[in-house]
Amino acid sequence: MKLSANTILITGGTSGIGLELAKQLHQRQNTILVTGRDPNKLRAIHEHIPRVQTYQSDVSDPAAIAALYERVTNEFPDLNMLINNAGVMRTLRLNGRIGLQDIGREIEVDLLRPVRMIEQFLPFLKTKPHATIINTSSLLAFVPLASSPIYSAAKAGLHSYTQSLRIQLHDTNVTVIELAPPATTTPLLENLGSDSLNSKNPIVMNxxxxxxxxxxxxxxxxxxxxxxxxxxxxxxxRFAPTFMLKQVNKSITSDLAKANLGEE
Ligand SMILES: NC(=O)c1ccc[n+]([C@@H]2O[C@H](COP(=O)([O-])OP(=O)(O)OC[C@H]3O[C@@H](n4cnc5c(N)ncnc54)[C@H](OP(=O)(O)O)[C@@H]3O)[C@@H](O)[C@H]2O)c1
Incomplete structure (x- = not known):
């Protein structure tokens, strides 16, 4: 795939993986458009990428997605790449006290958001000679981390959806890619408050x-x-599913439980 001269929309492009994607794709001579909710982070991104176009948008809101689509496609009719990257991750104890409204937050942001973005942008992307959709899932799409149960389920769902989308779009000009990062040094990881998931841990990637x-x-x-x-x-x-489930959850879950869930 040619990684220059594209016009690329990155959701959650103001921090962590999205910001780094924006920087490196900008260095490769692409036009970069980013979304985020926090106006301060949107302003600050100009220090890294002077010519970046920013859009304040909460992509968990369907009306905001429709409004974003109108603005972006009018202002950048050459848009040919969509990176669904915005995400949230919480540690949650499934004790029935989180509440019906909030229990599904990761499903909304990490699964329904990319599904809705693609529903909105796909007809437009199909009009381009070549277009690409990239969904950022996670290593936890393959093995759940029990301390982040809704997040792991949302990412497993996104992995499944992306596979179906790729098959459905097989004969079109739209290429479907999944990026499944491992634990990576970003604010999302820092905010989990884990002692073990830090930059000194060899399983955590810079x-x-x-x-x-x-x-x-x-x-x-x-x-x-x-x-x-x-x-x-x-x-x-694939080869040792039960063993891997235990391994992933052995130390990290108890560490995160101490940090964020509190002892009961
Ligand atoms: N870091 C890891 O270890 C890791 C591992 C695997 C997968 N991932 C995935 O990689 C992606 C990026 O994560 P990260 O680690 O870079 O996190 P991050 O540093 O916290 O960045 C998240 C970005 O998403 C934006 N965002 C969050 N909710 C949003 C919403 N509703 N609407 C629009 N923007 C929203 C944030 O900006 P605002 O707060 O301003 O909205 C921010 O720009 C996520 O999908 C995450 O699940 C991360």
Whole structure:
């Protein structure tokens, strides 16, 4: 895939993986458009990428997606790449006290958001000579982390949806890619408050390196990009699923439980 001269919309492009994707794709001579909710983060991104176009938009809101579509396609009719990257991750104890409204937040942002974005943007992308959709899932799409149960379920759902979308769009000009990052040094990981998931842990990938590896694989037309531990985890979980489930959850879950869930 040609990774220059594209016009690329990155949701959640103001922080972590999205910001790094924006920086590295900008260096490769692409036009970069990013979304986010926080106006301060949207303003700050100009320090890294002076010519970036920013859109304040909460992509968990269907009306905001329709409004975003109108603005972006009017202002950038050459748009040919959509990266569904915005995401949220919480540690949650499933004790029936979270409440009906809030229990599904990750399903809304991490699964329904990309589904809705694609529903909105696909007819437009189909009019381009060549277009690409990239969905950012996670290593946890392959093996759940019990302390983040709704997040893991949302990412597993996104993985499944992306496979179906790829098959449905097989005969079209739209290429469908999944990026399944491993644990990566970003604010999302920091905010989990884990002692073990930090930059000193060899299973945690530096964000700059993770994105560099991902873009190399994208250039080689890899449909499912699994940098670092994600690749090992997917393969191992096929051969030894029960063992891998225990391994992933052994130390990290108890560590996160202490940090964020509180003892009961
Ligand atoms: N870091 C990891 O270890 C890791 C591993 C696997 C997968 N991932 C996935 O990678 C993606 C990026 O994560 P990250 O680690 O880079 O997280 P991050 O640093 O927290 O960045 C998340 C981005 O998403 C935006 N965002 C969140 N909710 C949004 C909403 N409703 N509408 C629009 N924008 C929203 C945030 O901006 P605002 O707050 O301003 O809205 C921010 O730009 C996520 O899908 C995450 O699940 C991360």
């Amino acid at each position: 964000v700059e390196k993770m994105v560099r590896v991902a873009l190399e694989q994208l250039e080689h037309d890899t449909a499912e990009i699994r940098p670092g531990m994600s690749n090992i985890m997917k393969l191992m979980s």
